[in-house]
Amino acid sequence: GAVVSQHPSRVICKSGTSVKIECRSLDFQATTMFWYRQFPKQSLMLMATSNEGSKATYEQGVEKDKFLINHASLTLSTLTVTSAHPEDSSFYICSAGQREGRDEQYFGPGTRLTVT
């Protein structure tokens, strides 16, 4: 159990375009999903916390108008990188909290974004 998927696994886009990344919890309902960013040989940096049916909470320094997050259902959250630039190239990973009262987060396989 506790499987999280991400799509796409890899995407290359041109500078100025927008890219949408999907995160799905496959076998459980996730009231909370999280989006992280990871640069090579660095740790995960939390970008935002997404709760189903409400606005996402962004970490300090993360532009909410650039990184649009939509948690449309208990099994789906999306991250849209708008007007992408080469510096947005990174590994984006989502995670999902399994249920109320538990703190475990289960991670998706990640999406590698390359902006040319």
Add this chain to the structure above:
Amino acid sequence: QKEVEQDPGPLSVPEGAIVSLNCTYSNSAFQYFMWYRQYSRKGPELLMYTYSSGNKEDGRFTAQVDKSSKYISLFIRDSQPSDSATYLCAMSASSGTYKYIFGTGTRLKVLA
């Protein structure tokens, strides 16, 4: 000072060795302590999840938490080449917000 400190390694050990991975932290509010394994270009995989101080064992893995010293450890017994990965510690406070703070990760290489 970072909230969570973790030696980035790399740590190389021979197959069959006992591996000790550690993290220290500064925030006494942390109550939940996790260890994740991350293979290259993959998402982190939850290995151990512990609450407060004490030990927890799961197969070849043992997690230890010493809140008085603000120090956590992960031990891997009978290490295998397939254990070669980056090991991330993560912590969160008992606030219910689920926010994790991660260490930088330790790269482990188990040599056959």
